[in-house]
Amino acid sequence: MAYPDVGYRLLSLYRYWNIVHYFFPYKYLTDTNWREILSKHLPNFIKAENELAYELAVTKLIEEVDDSHVLLWGKNAIFSQNKYQAPYIAKWVEKQLIVSSRIPVLKKPNYHYQLEVGDIITEFNEMPIKEVIKQKTSLIAASNFKAKMLRLGYQFFIDSKKLSSITVIRKSKSLSFQLNNLPPNNIDFNQVDAPKVVGSHSILRGNVGYISIGQLAINDVDLAMNELFDTDGIIVDLRQYPKEPTLNELGKYFVDKPVEFVSATGAELGNPGEIGNKGKLKVNPGNALYQKPLVVLINEESQSQPEFIAMALQKGVNTTLVGSNSGGADGDMTFFYLPGGLKTSFSGVGIYYPNGGETQRIGITPDVRVEPTIEGIKKGKDELLDAAIANFGHSGQRFRDHPDSRDPRFLLT
Template identity: 35%
Template structure:
């Protein structure tokens, strides 16, 4: 009898421990979903958090004492979140924020700078601080900060050191931050874009609306993957091919650690097999799918549906650039097989593709290849491929009927010499570009930094026809070189839409060990036209065709040869 009693007591004790542990676990999990004890947030809470985000970011970049690092501004935000959420109405919220801002160190006043309107590309988006109906007397405090004297050499947050926005605390652990720190990630990114992104005016959606839309998404992210995907979705809103989350194991696993060993591209609106990859120590026995075949579905999911599912996580300046990135991912998976429906010579077929670990598959770079820097093609035409991994020096004494410069690549700047100032192409100096950068003394302002010239008086310049080849692979530095070479006399650009992402790239650290990247400098033609989003517009549009892929032809190069050799 005593044994039975002991047994029952033991069972009750164990059940009690399990229930306690379960309660503790649920409680800890709920901490990730709650802010200040609020789990069922309202539209008022969202509006209050949006105002807090904007005030916090504005003061961060405009108040002299905060700029100089005299306050732990992240910590101030974390402490203010529950206070603002517990405010009963707009007036109480504004009173809290007014007291918060007023308690900061006093500063000297200055007058607003006077600018030549012709030198300004973007004015700061500060109309919201004048909304007295929304902000009450807080508006007066914010107006005062706008005219603060910001005459200093040190800025804690904007230093651009090593192409990283320095001064930001990393918070690498935990990988799935609690709610307040997830909101810190959103607020940090939103405000950097608000004041330092040169192409904010090109974002499709109102940036203030984006903030309100994403506050619930960051609150509701239930695990590390959801949190990082929400960041990726937010980054995608920039419409910037440069924008991305730097390599992250969680995101990579989501993309898939395996791949079917085929290169695919979107050609004529269809997903087309363009190459077969080599698999290390394995023979790819699936010969049913060939170069030129059109893939219709993957695992019974139509390609158009897959594109629609993925595209909100695929940053890109234009649709073509985003399709390029989707094509690189679409055959990645964590499964060992993919069921594929495809068209071969108009005939529907199905097959199962074996998928291999990424480390087993030799995936060549689309941006560079092992090819000669310069060679003669078609007997008398010079062909210069700046993505050459063999490198070398660009030719100076060119004795050819024409010159083709292939920028369907990323220039190998560490191996190719002489391409930057390729003076042999220019018979006279020409202005080809001007830049904008953000202004840390008046954040949100973007001024032109002057025009840049290339070339010099050169009676011995190469006078014959020069043709530049571009496509969706032509991105950033390659687009810049297309602008630069394109200004030379007797030069035409042929091909298709480029990636539309020019200007330097900068990094921003986010809670959870996430590193995001995006464009930081504005790049414009001398007349003010941007390449961002639009890309380099070819003089002659030439795109690959499915027929050309099947015949292993380079139709863009063929067109360039045709132009040079035509009478």
């Protein structure tokens, strides 16, 4: 059923509304009161005159959940309309949308890149950037503004046409270009966000250990910690999704006693509408305790399992979280289907601190706020990692004790 009739379209709306109403643990956090959603979206579902209009109606509906675990599969009409992309990624930096990277192309080795990393985008397809952001983010489900902008950055250069017009500011000059868009299969998306430090673990300058959670397997943890145990500090980078669920194996090296780090809630299936307490989880110590400083890197790319790991590592004996607030979508995903061959999801488990403190939509808050700059991105720097390394090697002091904390980049939140 590619395009459901009006009866099935209404079923889609009612089904989604009821599933969220009775089973979503964060319904109370949505920007719009959930009781107002049915009447707000009913006209869109009734008037959806084709498959594309129906998919857009569903997309606008699920955006109301304000949850970065909300995704939609089966959007064939939307995908067929937006079938080209220029090989760039955008990023929200210093309250500007900039070109943050060029993506390698696969079938056009002589592709002419007109945009440079660091270009500030002011117009796209003859529309002011503020209007473009407003229009595009209305179709992006996310927990908060930065999470929306993260997703927008990956989607920004998608277009229905082979040519897109863009205006940017480069070296204080306004420049306009016609971008040559490509079919997605001509773009090497595997090279997007490739880690700057290769391997699951390494020793960086200054005898600082580094662990990449995106490359760390469970069987690597003990080997990594054995090699890094004599370092002057360890950085755990949570800005990628974990390769494997390494929380227990990694966390045991940084706590000296069993300690609760999370409290969970979830739907009581026997009593629809009730969200019950599902208990608290602990991180348990192992046989060896790493007592030197541990720095955990987080930002809006740290979503779901990385946030869970950050909450556990926060309980370490000498831990400092550095970066910016994480994505704000923790807990297992729940999946279900809607008419028209659509599949969607949301956060099915509520995740809180043991004292009841919120994490959803807020994210995990760093102890020390460090954010990238346009100038740093132009130079290819990893400013969070550089800041972490720079603050080791001072008599084992933690971040907050270091005299360089007077630098605004190192101010406590």
